Structure formats: C-alpha cells, structure tokens
Amino acid sequence: MPGWESYLKEHRAEYVDQLMDFVRIPSISALSEHFVDVRRAAQWAADRLKAAGVNNARVIPTGEHALAYGEWLGAPGKPTFLLYGHLDVQPVDPLDLWTTPPFEPVIRDGRMYGRGASDDKSGVLLTIIAVEALLKTAGTLPVNVKFVLEGQEEVGSLGLADFVVANHDLLKCDAIINADGLQWSENQPALLVGLRGVCAADIGVLNASADLHSGLYGGAIANPLHALAELMASFHSPDGRIAVEGFYDDVVELSPEDKKRIDSIPFDESEYKARLGVDTLFGEPGYSTLERVGVRPTCEINGMWGGFQGEGMKTVLPKEAHAKITCRLVPNQEPAKILDLLEAHVKKHKPQGVKVAFHPGANQARPYLVPTDQPINKVTRDVLVEVYGKEPFFAWEGGSVPICDVFLRELGAYSISFGFILPDEQFHAPDEFFRLSSFERGQVAFCKLLERL
Template identity: 45%
Template sequence: MDQKLRDYFIHNRERQLAELTEYLSIPSISAIPAYKEDMKKAADWTANMMRQIGWEKAEVYSGKGHPIVYGEWMKAPGMPTVLVYGHYDVQPVDPLELWETPPFEASIRDGKLYARGSSDDKGQVFMHLKAVEAILQTHGHLPVNIKFLIEGEEEIGSPTLPAFVEENKQLLAADVLVISDTTLLERGKPAIVYGLRGMTGIQIDVKGAAGDLHSGLYGGAVQNPIHAIVEILASMRAKNGSITVDGFYDKVRELSAEERAEFASLGQSEDAMASQLGVPELFGEEGFTALERIWARPTLEVNGIYGGFQGEGLKTVIPSEAHAKITCRLVPDQDPQEIADLLESHVKKAAPKGVTVKVTQFDKGAPFLTPFDHPAIQLAGKAYEEVYGVPTAYIRGGGSIPVVASFAEILNTPIVMMGFGLSDENFHAPNEHFNLENFDKGLEVIARYLFKLDGNL
C-alpha cells in the first residue's frame, strides 16, 4: 500500500472516530419495536455516508422489515466487482446497570472504543466505508467495482433479507462477497473464517393453574410449572455434555482428520481460555477439544429461564407459569427446521403431568462451509499477513450469520469472511468494545485487499 493511503488514515483518524461515534449513538436495536424510528435513522445515516464518500448510488429500501441499504460505485470497467455485506442493527443492551459507560455514548479507554455495535457490526461496516473513502480521496478512483449491502435485521435472524437477495440477484451480482462480522484468532493473529454454525431456537411456555397459588393451601396437590420446566430442560442434555434429543446428531458431518490436526496446530490453550472466561474449567461434549466443540459440533443452550416471584425475600406461591428460551448452534449437514421439530417433539414428550406446554419456534439459519483455497480467500489472507506480519489462520467460526448460507445458495459467489474483532470484546454483552489497533490495521488490510483483487479474479 502506498504512503498516500497511510498518511490519509493517520491524518483523518480523529475525524473518522468522531463519525463512528455518531453512528454508534443511534440505538438501532432491531429486536425491540420501540426502536423502529432509530432503525430508519441508522439506515439513513449509512446511506448518507455513502453519498458523502462519493457513491454513484445509495438507496434505502423499505419493505416488510427494517430498511436495507444498498450502495454502489461501478466505474472500473473490466475489473472485478466486490459486494460488501454488513449490518447496522445491534443487540439489546440489558442489563444496563453492568455498563461502565452508557451503551450509546461511545468512549475510548485503554485503546478500546466502548459502545454497543462498536465491534458487532457498525464498527466493521464503518471501516469498509472509510477504506473506500481513503482510496477515492488519494487515487480518485477504485481499483475494483464495489457494492454495499447493509441490513438492519441480522441480530434477529435476517428474516426478510433472503427474499430481497432473491429478488435482486442482478443488482447484487459480484465476483466476491466480503463480510467483516467475525474475529481474529487472537490478538495480533488474523484469521479468515471458512465455516459458520447455523442456528435454530425455541421458546417453551409451561402453564399450570389459572393463577398463582398459595403454596400452603395447594402445595403438594398441583404441579409447579417451574419444576416442570426444569425437568424438561434437564432431559435435553446428559451430564457429559451430549445432547439427548432423539435424532439430533443423525446428520452431523464429522470433522476430518486433517481439520482436527489443523485446529490442534493453532496452539490454543484451553487453560488460558478458562482463565480468560473466569471459569474454573471448560465443559462440553466429551471426545472433542474446546475448539472442535466451538467450531464444528452442535450445541443446545438454555438462554433464559423465568417464572414465579423475582423480588427480595420470599413469596410463598406456586407460580401459574414458567418459560425458557433455547437456541442450538448447528453444523453441516443439520437442517434448522428439522432440528426445531425434533426439539418441539422432545419437549412435548418430556412434559410431566399437570401442566400444558406450548413450543414456539424462531431464529433459523443454515450452517455454512466453503473451501478456502479460492483466490479471493487466499488474497485476503495475504493482505492480512502484510499488515499483521504473521501467517493468516483459516478457521471455522462458532457463531452464526444466518444469511451467509442464503448468499452462497442464491448468488453462487465466493464468500470471504475477514473480520477484525476479538472474541473477548463483549459483543452481545455489556461493555462491548472494539480494539482500535485493529481499527487502524483493518483499514489498511481492506485497502490492500481491494488493490490485490484488481484483475486477479
């Protein structure tokens, strides 16, 4: 990368961070209807930034869900076209009292930018915008054609985006799709993700008596919904970490010996992971390392359980209802709908007498896996290596980006997942933050990558 670009990033850093602070101040929480206007505001902000940078086209599409932003710069005839995908929506901020500073008032402490969305995913979307800006300002044109597709529903499973992509295949046609919504292997060690787990989830609602009952008057004569839901949940996983839902593992694609060896060669310490997480020891399905369980094995997790009296002291009631939320991370070749149906069937069979049980399915996304020897992926690895000075790791990701599998199926385009976050940056949790060393290096990596793609696809 030439000195003009480096100088541009250095001289404009404070302005860019101020702009990012403004972006992060918009509480674009897609899961909560009360934030609908903020979602529109964030979409408009994204499109306006594209126009300010010099996009030929920047539009906000309003449909059944939250707005989708599309922009393009197509003035490099004969050169490859890069489609960049990201999302402007963020997770809810609860519990608010655990935030050291307000979640939508960005602050910098110890070289880290704290705010909801700083790492997942506004900060990383913003980096792509600013890398393009820098090239246009220093060179007057881009080495490739570029399109941006930034949605507002990723944190709720991208329910409307696949239909938009299907309806706009020609508009979104590209030679490579780039996504920055993943992490480095660890600090200073870049990684390209070639596989993601899918996801499915359910909510369990257990109903007992018509209302809360006095435990002295009725205790011992009726089923307690909290006891019932605990019994149901306990029936879904064995003490050794394996999942006991019939058929759950039937279609799981096993890890190859080569992949297991590659994962082991990364030298990740399980003791260090346990220490970082603040737990006495790691736990999971027997027969697999922690990395194998995170990247290539399916899971079943209780994400929330609630019911009955929650205040201080005692209230001697038998609650009339109890609830739990469960999500499963899935691996190739598990089908999200099939797994959701298996979960629902298991819950209904496991329900004890004396209560009625309702299961609601939600949040489905297919797993994704791709060969990582494609030139578009290898060139991204080289761009990382030139900036970070160490070899790029090619890894799977434990998380889910539901729309990635849809992109692969609909657009038939190679997908490069090159993220700049770190796994300890508290995305989805209080005090989310983004290490600014990766903001600075990431801008350079993205710019280098765009120049490497010039004529190489």
Template identity: 45%
Template sequence: MDYKAYFEDNREQHLNELQEWLSIPSISALSEHKGDVHKAAEWLAAKLTEAGLEHVEIHETKGHPLITADYLHAEGKPTVLVYGHYDVQPVDPLHLWETPPFEPSIRDGKLYARGATDDKGQLFLHVKAVEAILKQEKELPVNIKFCIEGEEEVSSPNLPLFLEENKEKLAADVVLVSDTSLLAPGKPAISTGLRGLCSLELSLNTANTDLHSGSYGGGVPNALHAMVELLSTLHDKQGRVSVEGFYNGVQELSPEMREEFAKQQFDEEKLKQDLGLDALYGEEGYSFVERIGARPTLELNGVYGGFQGEGTKTVIPKEAHAKITCRLVANQDPQACLDAIEAHLNAHTPVGAKLTISPKEKAYAFNIDPSHPMLQKAADAYETVYGTRALFTKDGGSIPIVEKLSSTLNAPTVMMGFGLPDENLHAPNEHFNLENFDKGLLTIVEYLKRV
C-alpha cells in the same frame, strides 16, 4: 502507491467522520429512534457518494432503510459485494458506561461508543478503503457493490426479500463482511462457519391450581418435578444431545479443520480460572473451541415455576416453564431439529403432565471450505499487513443473514473481521482498538488488489 502514508495523513479526518456517525443513536430495536436510524442511513449514503461510489440509493422498507451503491468500471475483473449494518444495540444499563454511548471518546488507543466495533467502525473501513484507492489511483482493481442494512440487530426481517428481488443488482463473485473478530491482538482470523439457530419454549401443566404440599404432597403430580425429569432426558452422560435425529446432517470435523482449531492454542485451564470453574463441560471427544464453534448444542436458557419470592411457601406448583436454544452447524435443518425435539419431549412427558410447545427462531448455519481461493487471498492479505497469516476458525454465534447472502446470491462469503473478542459489543463500554482500525484499512486495500 503508499497507502500507509495516505491513511496516516488522513487518520484524524477519518476518525472525526467515524465519531460523527457513531454519535447518531441508530438503535433499530427502539421505535423512538426510528428517525435516528434514518439519519444514520442518510449520513452513510452521503459518505458513499463523497467516496466516489455511484448509484447510491436509500431503499425504504417496512422497517428501516437499506442502502446500495456501486462502482462498476473494472471490466473483466471480479465483483465484490460489501455487506454491513449501521444499526446498533440498545445501551442499557446506561450507568455502566464510563462515557456516554453516543458521545464517542478515544482513550488508550481505543474508540469508545455504541457501534464502534459492531458494526459501524468495521463497515467504515470499507468505505474509506475504496475512497483511498479511487483518490490515489482513479480506478478500482475490482468492481465493487455495497449493500448495507439498518436491521441486523433485529434479525434482518426485510433484507431476505430485498435480496430475492434484487439478485441481478447485487450479483457478485464474492461477498465481503467485516462483523467478526481477530482471535487476539495481532492474531487475525477468518470465520469459515457461523452456527445456525432454533429455539422453543415449553410449558408443563398438572393440576388446575397450585396445591398445599402438606395436604397433597406425594399424592399428585408436581409440575416442577415433571419439568426436571423431562429436561434431564435431553442429554446423556457424555454431553451429547439425546434427541433422536438431532445430529442428522452433522459432519465429523476433518483433520484439516481440527488442525486449524489446534493452531489457536486455546488455554482451557486459563478459561476455567477466569470463569471460576472447576471443570469445563461438553460433548466428549472435542476440545472447547471445537465444541463452541463446530458442534451443535441444546442449551436451557431459562427454567422457572412455582414460588419465587423470599422465604418459604409450601406449594406444589401447577405449571412449569423452560426456554431452550439450539446452536446448529452446517447441513442441519432448523425445522427438522425443532420437529425432532418436539417428538422427543412428547415421548418423554411424565405421567400426569400436559405439554405445550411454542417454536420460536429458526436460522440455517453458514459454512464455507477454507481452501476456497477467495478465503486464501484474504489470509494472504492479513499476512501482508499483520505479519502473520490468518487462521481459519468457526464461530459459535449466529449471523443468520450471512447464510442468506451466500445462498441467495450463490457467492462465497468472506468474513474478514477487525474487532477483538473483548471489545464489549452489545455491552456497556463498547470500543474499537485503533490499531485494527489502521491495519484494517490496509488489509482491505490489499485484499481488493489480490482479488
């Protein structure tokens, strides 16, 4: 079958449909858009039905709806579960958008709208790829299932329970996700790791009131001084986290994985120039791409206290605060990391200061062996369409639900992304390069046939 011709013939219709979906402001984080989120779910359910999928259901949750569908007529063949999300990020700051975020616009071969690349545009590819095979061949080469949620942008609060309660319904040989990026135009990538997460906030209190620095300076504890001293103990001079037990479970990078990183040919000098930096920073012995993709981190996201206004106020602050986020890698336990950090902070709290710690987010890292046949078939599919085989990477960000999908369903997860790193996901002027819209459709068809 000539799928290239099929998609070219139907391209205008497909893009019109996607723009219709993108015009629905399905912002899951804002209660005022609850109706819009539901409308976007209903739109998708209708398109799944039109595509030929069966048992299309909208499942109500305590938050926003989940959608499932399937087509299970390929006896003896593998089952592929497609995961994605139809909710989108808020659009602020609105004045930075060149065109309204929910009035899709095509300019210079790019489709601009909120959700264009994250994740409506990428998810839409799977719907149309399945539809194309059914229309042309009247059957699928695999069994297919869809599980689509409307809460990924608010950390998927209801999907884990749904997965636990519907293991049999969602059972699959492979989970297929398109919510990541190529390395660069024409350079496909398959993520074999997403970092996990844990975070906390801490406060230090000294006196029961702010004090005059002339009357008390040099004679009483200063909360800001104490906070600076405490935070300085978290890293050593080589960029390693100094918390005892923080690296428990962390495995050294294999020669094969380091070779994959090296193949990216990442230009660290250009990065420094682009960011206006004199030097990069991080754990000694690792390249930039290794540090951000395959090593754990502890970062200060906010440090504040004392007088913040214009001018001078000679005050000794009674309290100081900090926000910390850790990115974790495979085999690190988020709770164990939080416990280790808390023990370290308590052990190093300066004299005269009282420490309060509030743990926040927790999520496990996702990791998969790139030699798995399902990933190798994906790399082959990319090569067929893009003319170059996908590299195996590890992403520095976190998509907590990916690990949950893999562990709950006991199935390998293949991250086949078609976005690009500069497509402004979560930012104004989000867009999707239509070259990857076209090639993404062909790559998914190729992958399903190879599976």
C-alpha cells in the same frame, strides 16, 4: 508509497471523528423507540457513501428497518464484490455498568468506547474509507463494488433476507466481503471457514387454570415447575451428550485435515478457565474445547421461569412453567428437521400429569462453511499474512451469521469474513470499545484487499 497510504494518513483524525459521529446515533434495532435512529444511521451511511464517490447511494426500507445501498461499477469485465456490514447495534442495558454513556463515545488509552464502536460501525466505516481512499487517489477501483449496510443484523436480518430474495439482479456479485468479523487477537489473524447455524424454541408446561394454594391442593396434582425441570433434564445425558433422538444423525464428522487445523491452534486451558471464572470445563465427551465451541452442535437452555420469584416466601402451586432453548448447529444439520426432533422429544418425554406446548422460534440459520480452496480465501489469507506478518488460524466460529447462508443460496456467492473486531471488545455488553490501532490496520488491510481481488 501508493497514493492511498498517504491519503489514509492525512485523514486519520477525521476518520476517528466520523466513527464517533456514527456511534452517537443510538441505532438499536431491537427497540421500537429507536427504529427512527436505525433509519438515521442508514441515512448517515448513505450520505457517507455519496461523499466517498460511490454511486446510487441511498436508503432502502427493509420491513420495519432500512439499509444503506451504494455501488461503483466502473470496472467492466472485472468481478463484483458486495461489501456487507451492519449499522444497527445491541441494546445497552444494564446502563449503570457503563463507565461513560454508551452513545457519547470517548477515547481512553487508544480505545474508542461506545455502543457499536466495535460491532459493527467500525466495520461499516472501514469499507467506505477503503473505497474512498482508492477512488480519491487513483480515480478508479480495480474491481466493481456494491454496498449493503444493513440495519437489522442484531435482530436476525429477516428483512434483509426478504430483500435479497427479491433483488437478485441488484445484488448480483462474485463474492461477499463481510466486515462484521473478528480477528483472533491483536497480533494473530484468523480466516473464518465456518459458522454454526441456530434454531430456537419455547417450551411451556401447563396444568391448572389458575395458580393454587399449595396447602389446599399441593400433593393432589402435578407441579408444572417440577415437570419442567424433569423435561429439561432429559435433553442431555449426564456426560454432556445431547439425548434428543436423531440429533447427531446428520452431523458430518471432522476430516483428519480439519482436526489437525483445529489442534494446531494454541489453547491455554487455565487461562480460559480463569477468564470465564470456572473451575472445570465440561462438554461432549471425545472432543476438545475448541472443537466443542466451533464444530460440534449444542442444545442450551437459555431461560426457565415460573411461579414465585419475589422476596420472602409464597406457598403457591404455579399453573405453568416455561423455558427457552436454542441449538447451535453444524453441517449438515437442518434447523427445521432439528426443531421436529426437539418437538418429538418433548412429546415423548412429557412428564405425567401436565400438558406441554412446543413453539418453534422464527430465528433460524443453517450452518455455513466456506470451502478453503475458494480463490477469495487465498486472497484474504495473503492480505492477512502481509498485514500481520503471520499465517492466519483457520477459525470455525461458534456463532451464527444467518445472512451468509441466504447470500449463498440466493446469489450463489460465498461470504468471506474480513473484520477487525477482537473478542475482548465487550460487544453486546457494557463498555464496548474498539482499538484505534485496529481501525488504522483495517483501513490499510481493506485497501490492500481491494487492490488484490
């Protein structure tokens, strides 16, 4: 038995306690009253890196937040891998839907419940534990490692992106191992090959200078809510295709090989519908559900508001109405170009009698692909096969991790996803939990990965 395996066993209970301590820090990066807690979580991680034997461990401010950095560069001539994870968490509301308080972690049925237990404090700790287990048993690592454990992933990683741009030398590496990642299920691994990009915009429809009495003025001027409904309906054709001119122009069609990979993933439509509580699936014609959520672009209205929403009736003719939209993008769509197309669409379809305003959002990410022939993909696959005893699915994930594209452009290094979060773990929602079995499996898998790199 290699030394690290017994080391992990000896420290199993201690590591669970450490994850609990980490989860107790309410590091919500979106809320200013918790910025100090994000800083505390970064300090916790830096201290933990130091204890693991990692050098130069420290907290580095990034805009209004901070990250924990550390390095072990004792393998000259060997490649360098950057271990990435995030120590900030999502807000916890609605609080009354939590069975136990989000920052008082508890273990029930082999699962640790608490905000961040799954996304992504477990991932952060897994990277540290693996490096510690190898360093404390072999006294060395087979490769060089750098840690970037950031504190603002849940708010778009903007400060981290600036930090990467300004610190090429510090962060120089051969590849990034992203511990903020998912497996397919408890007994099915997944190898991430693609992420969708994202862009966002706010749309306003404006008319009178104040809300008006609908009895005195109704019928004389256009109602912004009617106009907004008309405008938003123009974004899609009734069959589900996006009707924005030029939207699909740069989309790269799936290769027959990739299509085969997606088709080979079992998909149970009735189970899927039951899980979502829907009667019918609906989406762009000509594509399967897994294609629609992984490799096809979308345009979703995320919110629409205006006028009176209180109890009872109010005969008001509102002065304005608003909507928020986001698009998920696929290769080779550029967020800035898509925003231009959306703005042109809004101007062209402006309903009569109102003014429209279009505000592009700051959060953008390009779509991201890891070429499947990258050597690091092969190593990841081999480790997953060893740990799960089966071939991983090739997964195109519909979500976005903006920093992957930043790492590629700035450092010229690909990111692979190597995380042990499972899709049912309620991350971003009440009763988030992490399986202790995944925590143990992840420790072993990370050690094996470091050994094989």
